[in-house]
Amino acid sequence: MDLPGPIHDFLLVFLGSGLILGGLGVVLLTNPIYSAFSLGLVLVCISLFYILSNSHFVAAAQLLIYVGAINVLILFAVMFMNGSEYYKDFNLWTIGNGLTSLVCTNTSWYGVIWTTRSNQIIEQDLISNSQQIGIHLATDFFLPFEFISIILLVALIGAIAVARQ
Amino acid sequence: MNSRSKRLIRSIFHIHRSSSMFLLYEYDIFWAFLIISSAIPILAFLISGVLAPVKKDPEKLSSYESGIEPMGDAWLQFRIRYYMFALVFVVFYVETVFLYPWAMSFDVLGVPVFIEAFIFVLILIVGSVYAWRKGALEWS
Numbered sequence: 001m002d003l004p005g006p007i008h009d010f011l012l013v014f015l016g017s018g019l020i021l022g023g024l025g026v027v028l029l030t031n032p033i034y035s036a037f038s039l040g041l042v043l044v045c046i047s048l049f050y051i052l053s054n055s056h057f058v059a060a061a062q063l064l065i066y067v068g069a070i071n072v073l074i075l076f077a078v079m080f081m082n083g084s085e086y087y088k089d090f091n092l093w094t095i096g097n098g099l100t101s102l103v104c105t106n107t108s109w110y111g112v113i114w115t116t117r118s119n120q121i122i123e124q125d126l127i128s129n130s131q132q133i134g135i136h137l138a139t140d141f142f143l144p145f146e147f148i149s150i151i152l153l154v155a156l157i158g159a160i161a162v163a164r165q
Numbered sequence: 166m167n168s169r170s171k172r173l174i175r176s177i178f179h180i181h182r183s184s185s186m187f188l189l190y191e192y193d194i195f196w197a198f199l200i201i202s203s204a205i206p207i208l209a210f211l212i213s214g215v216l217a218p219v220k221k222d223p224e225k226l227s228s229y230e231s232g233i234e235p236m237g238d239a240w241l242q243f244r245i246r247y248y249m250f251a252l253v254f255v256v257f258y259v260e261t262v263f264l265y266p267w268a269m270s271f272d273v274l275g276v277p278v279f280i281e282a283f284i285f286v287l288i289l290i291v292g293s294v295y296a297w298r299k300g301a302l303e304w305s
Binding site: 139 | 256288
C-alpha cells in the first residue's frame with residue numbers, strides 16, 4: 001500500500017477531528033473519569049500526528065510518557081474524588097466558559113493560514129531519528145541532560161514529601 | 166540493461182517518490198494493523214449486542230463473589246499507596262525514555278558520554294534511595 005497525498009490528508013482530518021472531539025469530551029463530560037479517558041484519546045491522537053510528521057521517536061516517547069505515565073497519574077488523582085460530588089447544576093454558558101471558548105477558537109487562525117507546505121525532497125537519512133537525538137543529547141546538549149536528572153530528582157523528592165502528609 | 170543503470174533508475178525512482186509525500190510508506194502495515202485491531206472489538210460488541218437475548222432478573226444483576234452471596238459494598242476507598250507507586254514509576258519511566266536515545270547511539274559515541282550517562286543514572290539512584298528510605302515503596 002503506497003500512501004499518496006489524499007490518504008495523508010484524510011488521516012490528518014481524521015486525527016484532527018478525533019483530537020477536537022476528545023478535547024470537547026474532557027471539558028464537557030460530567031463524570032471526571034470519562035474526561036480523564038478522553039484526555040487519553042487526545043494524547044494518542046497527538047502521538048499519531050507525530051508519526052504522520054516522520055518523528056517516530058517523539059511519537060513513541062509521547063505514547064510512553066504522556067499516555068502511559070501522566071494520564072495514569074491523572075486517573076489516580078481523579079479516583080481520589082468522591083462519587084457524589086459530581087456537577088448537579090451543569091450550567092454550560094457561564095461568562096468564563098464563553099470567554100475561554102472565544103479566545104481558544106479565534107486566536108490561532110493567522111498562524112494556521114500563513115503555514116505553507118514545503119516542497120523539499122525528503123530522503124531517508126543514514127542515521128535514524130533516535131540515533132541523531134542521542135548524539136545531539138550527548139554532545140551538544142549534555143549540560144541540559146544532566147540538569148534533567150536534577151529536575152527529576154527534585155520532582156521525586158518534592159512529590160514524596162507532599163504526598164506523605 | 167546492466168545492474169548499475171538499474172540501480173540508478175531505482176534510486177531516482179525513490180527520490181521522485183518521496184518528493185510529493187512524506188515517508189509514510191514504511192508505516193502502511195502499521196496503519197492496516199491499527200484499523201483492523203480497532204475494528205475487531207467494535208464488531209464483536211456490535212454483533213453480540215444485536216444477537217444476544219436480554220432478560221434481566223435480580224440474580225443476574227447482582228455482583229459476582231466466587232459463588233457465595235455478596236456481602237458488603239463493592240466500592241472501596243482508594244488508598245494513597247497506589248498513588249505513591251504511580252509517582253515513583255513516572256519518574257523512573259521518564260529516566261528510561263532519556264536512556265533510549267543514548268543507548269541507540271552508544272556505538273558511535275565514546276567513553277566520555279558513557280561517564281555522562283553514568284552520572285545521570287547515579288543522581289537518580291540517589292532519588293530512588295530517598296524514596297526507599299522514606300517508605301514510598303512500602304506495600305503493607
